[in-house]
Amino acid sequence: MKSALEKITSFIVVLVLPALVIYLTVFFALRKNEPLAIKIPLMSETIAKVDHSQFAILQQNFIDPRDVTAACLSCHNKRDDELMQSSHWLWEREVNIPGRGIVKIGKNNIHNNFCTGAQGNNGSCMRCHIGYGWEDKSFDFNNPNNIDCLVCHDKTDTYFKQKGYSGMPATAETANAEFKVPDYNYISQNVGYPDRDNCGVCHFYGGGGNNVKHGDLEEALFNTSRKVDVHMGTDGPNMVCIDCHKTEKHNITGRSYSVSADNTNRISCEGCHTDRPHRDYILDYHNHKVACQTCHIPVYAKVNATVMYWDWSKAGRRDENGNPIKEYDADHNYSYLSIKGRFVYDDNVKPDYVWFNGTADHFFTTDTVTTVPVQINTLYGDYRDADAKIWPVKIHRGRQAYDPETKQLLSVKVFAHNKGEGAFWEDLDWPEAIRHGMEYNERYWSGKYDFIDTEVTWPLNHMVSLKEETMSCKDCHSRNKSRLDGLTDFYLPGRDYNKWIDYSGFAIIILSLIGVIVHAVLRIF
Amino acid sequence: MKYKKQYLYSKFERFWHWTQMLLVMLLTFTGFEIHGNFEIMGFENSVRIHSAAAWSFMGLAVVSIFWMIVSKQYLNFIPTTTKLKEQLQYYTSGIFKGRPHPLHKTLYNKLNPLQRIVYAGLLILIFPVQIITGIAYMYYHYPENPIDADGLLLAVNAHTIGAFMVVAFIIVHVYMTTTGHSVSANVKAMISGYEKEPDTENSPEETISKNQ
Numbered sequence: 242m243k244s245a246l247e248k249i250t251s252f253i254v255v256l257v258l259p260a261l262v263i264y265l266t267v268f269f270a271l272r273k274n275e276p277l278a279i280k281i282p283l284m285s286e287t288i289a290k291v292d293h294s295q296f297a298i299l300q301q302n303f304i305d306p307r308d309v310t311a312a313c314l315s316c317h318n319k320r321d322d323e324l325m326q327s328s329h330w331l332w333e334r335e336v337n338i339p340g341r342g343i344v345k346i347g348k349n350n351i352h353n354n355f356c357t358g359a360q361g362n363n364g365s366c367m368r369c370h371i372g373y374g375w376e377d378k379s380f381d382f383n384n385p386n387n388i389d390c391l392v393c394h395d396k397t398d399t400y401f402k403q404k405g406y407s408g409m410p411a412t413a414e415t416a417n418a419e420f421k422v423p424d425y426n427y428i429s430q431n432v433g434y435p436d437r438d439n440c441g442v443c444h445f446y447g448g449g450g451n452n453v454k455h456g457d458l459e460e461a462l463f464n465t466s467r468k469v470d471v472h473m474g475t476d477g478p479n480m481v482c483i484d485c486h487k488t489e490k491h492n493i494t495g496r497s498y499s500v501s502a503d504n505t506n507r508i509s510c511e512g513c514h515t516d517r518p519h520r521d522y523i524l525d526y527h528n529h530k531v532a533c534q535t536c537h538i539p540v541y542a543k544v545n546a547t548v549m550y551w552d553w554s555k556a557g558r559r560d561e562n563g564n565p566i567k568e569y570d571a572d573h574n575y576s577y578l579s580i581k582g583r584f585v586y587d588d589n590v591k592p593d594y595v596w597f598n599g600t601a602d603h604f605f606t607t608d609t610v611t612t613v614p615v616q617i618n619t620l621y622g623d624y625r626d627a628d629a630k631i632w633p634v635k636i637h638r639g640r641q642a643y644d645p646e647t648k649q650l651l652s653v654k655v656f657a658h659n660k661g662e663g664a665f666w667e668d669l670d671w672p673e674a675i676r677h678g679m680e681y682n683e684r685y686w687s688g689k690y691d692f693i694d695t696e697v698t699w700p701l702n703h704m705v706s707l708k709e710e711t712m713s714c715k716d717c718h719s720r721n722k723s724r725l726d727g728l729t730d731f732y733l734p735g736r737d738y739n740k741w742i743d744y745s746g747f748a749i750i751i752l753s754l755i756g757v758i759v760h761a762v763l764r765i766f
Numbered sequence: 767m768k769y770k771k772q773y774l775y776s777k778f779e780r781f782w783h784w785t786q787m788l789l790v791m792l793l794t795f796t797g798f799e800i801h802g803n804f805e806i807m808g809f810e811n812s813v814r815i816h817s818a819a820a821w822s823f824m825g826l827a828v829v830s831i832f833w834m835i836v837s838k839q840y841l842n843f844i845p846t847t848t849k850l851k852e853q854l855q856y857y858t859s860g861i862f863k864g865r866p867h868p869l870h871k872t873l874y875n876k877l878n879p880l881q882r883i884v885y886a887g888l889l890i891l892i893f894p895v896q897i898i899t900g901i902a903y904m905y906y907h908y909p910e911n912p913i914d915a916d917g918l919l920l921a922v923n924a925h926t927i928g929a930f931m932v933v934a935f936i937i938v939h940v941y942m943t944t945t946g947h948s949v950s951a952n953v954k955a956m957i958s959g960y961e962k963e964p965d966t967e968n969s970p971e972e973t974i975s976k977n978q
Binding site for chain 1: 818903
């Protein structure tokens with residue numbers, strides 16, 4: 242009897258209780274909390290509606306769109322002051338860049354990796370300026386009537402700036418089959434807050450076509466599903482741009498580091514989701530060093546392809562009849578255009594990853610080439626930077642014209658309405674296009690040109706994936722093909738190990754095994 | 767030969783030993799998966815189980831340290847060099863010739879001098895290092911901390927070295943269980959609590975146990 246009791250006791254203390262401890266340990270280890278649910282009011286639910294059709298001033302017979310602006314400002318006074326300080330109007334900002342001091346930075350004085358620069362190509366580029374007719378340097382930035390209210394506030398989807406006219410809509414003289422004179426009464430009587438069409442018409446098509454620039458912003462977002470973008474999906478929260486890009490007094494929050502340099506006026510996921518959205522210690526702790534975007538944007542260009550490579554040096558080739566050439570890849574994206582050069586498009590691209598602390602430098606028109614590829618922008622940050630996080634980026638690579646004597650990138654005139662005005666797109670003549678571009682930008686050119694590799698880095702923020710498609714631990718914490726293989730300034734568990742510790746450790750294990758086996762053999766014989 | 771049965775391992779000690787065994791196995795297994803040596807449970811599950819098992823291990827350690835002190839069983843873990851030579855001779859030659867164990871276990875002297883040194887080494891060198899570096903691993907691994915430990919590098923390297931030591935210990939320890947009076951005697955003792963000992967008079971160990 243005593244022996245049976247002792248056996249039961251032994252069974253409990255040796256097997257049942259230890260197994261219970263292990264069971265509870267594993268049970269609590271694998272139990273996960275539901276992530277924090279977010280409910281924020283959308284712009285469309287909160288904004289006060291005004292019936293603009295009742296205003297007499299909007300019944301007038303508008304000829305010039307500037308008169309529409311004057312009518313808007315007659316009620317919405319002082320709004321012009323807000324707008325005329327904005328980067329949408331000025332196309333530049335004053336920022337403090339380490340090593341440069343306080344400088345003005347914007348499309349006036351930095352290069353881009355697409356058509357190289359806006360200045361001198363006003364007819365085409367300034368179509369996306371929120372003004373009317375920035376044709377050349379004579380544009381009056383102090384005339385409030387030059388503000389184009391409608392491009393952002395049109396809710397009828399009938400207002401468009403005409404291609405090639407520096408931001409002007411079609412007039413009686415310029416109207417054609419594609420661009421009609423807008424119905425200003427209809428449009429102005431139906432204005433409202435900007436929706437995705439208003440923002441997207443410029444921000445989806447920058448660089449000369451859909452998804453040329455960003456990779457995560459493109460026309461698919463006009464009408465999309467949660468699978469493409471969990472925020473903007475019409476089958477989901479159906480958020481529009483300004484639901485995240487909160488706007489007060491025409492100051493639109495959010496930064497694109499293709500033109501921005503400082504860590505201000507940004508939007509963060511944490512603003513809505515808090516910094517502990519997973520309600521899970523180890524996942525939330527990642528946020529110290531890993532941007533939300535890194536795991537939640539596992540691929541970009543999920544619908545339409547984006548330009549990964551743009552080689553200007555191949556531009557200018559003509560067919561046997563002397564006509565410009567267009568060639569397409571297997572997915573019907575441009576692979577070659579005589580006017581622009583060679584392209585590589587790609588879709589469902591895995592991002593590159595960089596440390597990024599919210600500050601950046603840019604390649605100014607006055608800068609000289611010191612590294613190849615030339616960094617059109619440089620995102621700052623490293624592991625030891627308390628503000629820096631690992632960020633997913635699109636790196637757009639290019640090859641563009643530079644002056645081998647002054648070592649400066651060249652400003653090229655690409656656009657004109659007519660042949661013979663020096664524009665590359667019309668004449669396919671590099672020296673003339675460079676001469677005109679450099680003259681307009683008041684820059685010295687030695688007369689020589691060559692081509693040089695360039696890179697620009699775009700942080701990714703949009704097209705956040707469904708949580709089921711979020712990256713898994715192994716995407717980074719792995720010895721094979723970790724997505725973070727490029728970031729080597731820190732120890733990453735699962736990816737990194739000390740070779741010598743591992744070799745010595747396994748040697749000790751093997752020696753121990755040999756030792757006990759030899760000992761056992763000796764005991765037996 | 768006459769045997770005497772004596773009660774060496776209390777219920778708590780047996781619970782402690784086998785729970786610790788399972789936890790160390792779990793920690794070793796998940797730890798090397800996190801280290802990238804193999805993939806079985808998945809990285810995420812391994813991390814979660816490793817962290818939870820670490821807490822269970824630390825909880826068990828606190829309880830058992832308390833128990834050791836109160837029951838004075840900690841005396842078993844104080845290293846000694848008395849009879850160390852004899853113990854070494856036993857394992858390197860006596861065991862092959864069927865000589866008797868130099869140590870006769872008693873309640874307050876269950877561990878031979880070699881075990882005392884190895885277990886004290888584990889308790890002083892390996893476990894505290896694993897616990898401290900493990901906590902650092904979980905909570906102190908970013909460089910903006912007041913004292914920069916070079917990110918994770920110092921903690922992980924120490925933790926990995928400790929893990930290899932633990933594995934080596936397990937191998938030798940498991941083998942040594944077979945060196946009792948019979949191959950299974952030591953394991954049975956750790957299950958039932960009772961150990962059979964050859965009943966010899968004038969046991970040479972009485973002197974040692976009296977000196978403890």
